Amino acid sequence: MKKVIKNGTIVTATDTYQADVLIENGKISCIGQNLAVGGAEVIDAKGRYIFPGGIDPHTHLEMPFGGTVSKDDFETGTIAAAFGGTTTVIDFCLTNKGEPLKNAIQTWHAKSKDKAVIDYGFHLMIGEMNEDVLEELPVVMDEEGITSFKVFMAYKNVFQADDGTLFRTLVAAKELGGLVMVHAENGDVIEYLINEALEKGNTDPIYHALTRPPEVEGEATGRAAQLTGLANSQLYVVHVSCAEAVEKITEARRKGYDVWGETCPQYLVLDQTYLEKPDFEGAKYVWSPPLREKWHQDVLWNALKNGDLQTLGSDQCSFDFNGQKDLGKGDFTKIPNGGPIIEDRVSILFSEGVKKGRITLNQFVDIMSTRNAKLFGLYPQKGTIAVGTDADLVVFDPNVERTISANTHHMAADYNPFEGIQVTGEAVTVLSRGEFVIRDKQFVGTLGQGQYLKRAKYQSKPTETGKSQELTI
Numbered sequence: 001m002k003k004v005i006k007n008g009t010i011v012t013a014t015d016t017y018q019a020d021v022l023i024e025n026g027k028i029s030c031i032g033q034n035l036a037v038g039g040a041e042v043i044d045a046k047g048r049y050i051f052p053g054g055i056d057p058h059t060h061l062e063m064p065f066g067g068t069v070s071k072d073d074f075e076t077g078t079i080a081a082a083f084g085g086t087t088t089v090i091d092f093c094l095t096n097k098g099e100p101l102k103n104a105i106q107t108w109h110a111k112s113k114d115k116a117v118i119d120y121g122f123h124l125m126i127g128e129m130n131e132d133v134l135e136e137l138p139v140v141m142d143e144e145g146i147t148s149f150k151v152f153m154a155y156k157n158v159f160q161a162d163d164g165t166l167f168r169t170l171v172a173a174k175e176l177g178g179l180v181m182v183h184a185e186n187g188d189v190i191e192y193l194i195n196e197a198l199e200k201g202n203t204d205p206i207y208h209a210l211t212r213p214p215e216v217e218g219e220a221t222g223r224a225a226q227l228t229g230l231a232n233s234q235l236y237v238v239h240v241s242c243a244e245a246v247e248k249i250t251e252a253r254r255k256g257y258d259v260w261g262e263t264c265p266q267y268l269v270l271d272q273t274y275l276e277k278p279d280f281e282g283a284k285y286v287w288s289p290p291l292r293e294k295w296h297q298d299v300l301w302n303a304l305k306n307g308d309l310q311t312l313g314s315d316q317c318s319f320d321f322n323g324q325k326d327l328g329k330g331d332f333t334k335i336p337n338g339g340p341i342i343e344d345r346v347s348i349l350f351s352e353g354v355k356k357g358r359i360t361l362n363q364f365v366d367i368m369s370t371r372n373a374k375l376f377g378l379y380p381q382k383g384t385i386a387v388g389t390d391a392d393l394v395v396f397d398p399n400v401e402r403t404i405s406a407n408t409h410h411m412a413a414d415y416n417p418f419e420g421i422q423v424t425g426e427a428v429t430v431l432s433r434g435e436f437v438i439r440d441k442q443f444v445g446t447l448g449q450g451q452y453l454k455r456a457k458y459q460s461k462p463t464e465t466g467k468s469q470e471l472t473i
């Protein structure tokens, strides 16, 4: 059935204007003033913004990690994402050394199919680069539309790859049109610092942060950026948490290297003192990289504002406090790393960013949606509001005030790291390819309505001035 969104204010990464949006067959078919829409179902957006659906480029749904499996899966995770105004997620498909990449991808398809309520794609982890992987990679890109590869520079003896693998992945990505993503922390140095802490009997959650200082993130970020320059390739640094890493990304971009940076809501509003909460509550705030001293937040906000960082991912990787995070009682290294963020990503950016004057409304749309679509081969099908694009749309009330709480969130995890934080703004109605997923703040979607997205190859490059220059799409 045709739908029309009337009386709202459309916001894209470049424009803000009042118009009606007509939706037919899952696509936006017309945008204009006072559209005559006989037979269409009317969605009234008076006093509300209409945003392109959020694109979360960084999730770990139902991921085996830290001796357990992340709590939110493709069902609860994508429902929660939709409640928050996100209509696409790109999840990390883990691979096992020595096993065909295809097996891992099949595992991820099995997890997501018939569960996801919004569209989704996969990034592919590269744990080891060898002849078999090199041979399979182009096939995976063509058949599966997976055009971004993740290399972990940390988590020694688990996911960590060596510099040879990182460099060979960068070279292959350049040749094939892929974007290399890195978790940038120096895993070897972290291992040394962890052993030192444990030998001294320092086992509380705060030592998670103290054994992963900003220098190890800055060093790894700089190394990855240099290798990218050498390979003349392209790099996306995930979950940037500190000034040291921002500095390296900025420096690389100024040199003309094709390097991009993502931060996450937790680094923008929470700080290292949360890890010192009594009764082991600090475990709720264990991420890698860790939360930092508060002053880093200003650096991250400024970097989003001036374009030195370009995107916001949730790094959704949730674990219950009771029964999962407590695996690390008495040994911080056994606390599963990660938290439930997927639902609040968009709201935090709007409330803390736009409402507090740190970024503009159009930058907000770019950071939470458009830029992600462009970097990960989904634009213009997704990430904007234009005739012919997917009708992934969010009707957003910019004035409602509410308090984030695990009592009201839709994620499966038993706590919310933003508990008690007041935000302004909320997604009211969310459409995925023209179908309601959230209607008047109620879930009305169907499991499995989300479609797997085959993504286009990478095609975007910053200029010497550090500002992005779009190539033809």
Ligand SMILES: NC(=O)NCCC(=O)O
Pocket: 060, 183, 239, 286, 287, 288, 289, 315, 317, 337, 338, 339
């Ligand atoms: N970030 C985190 O602590 N957990 C998820 C896995 C990762 O992204 O490193």
Ligand SMILES: [Zn+2]
Pocket: 183, 238, 239, 288, 289
């Ligand atoms: Zn990571």
Ligand SMILES: [Zn+2]
Pocket: 058, 059, 060, 238, 315, 316, 317
């Ligand atoms: Zn992650």
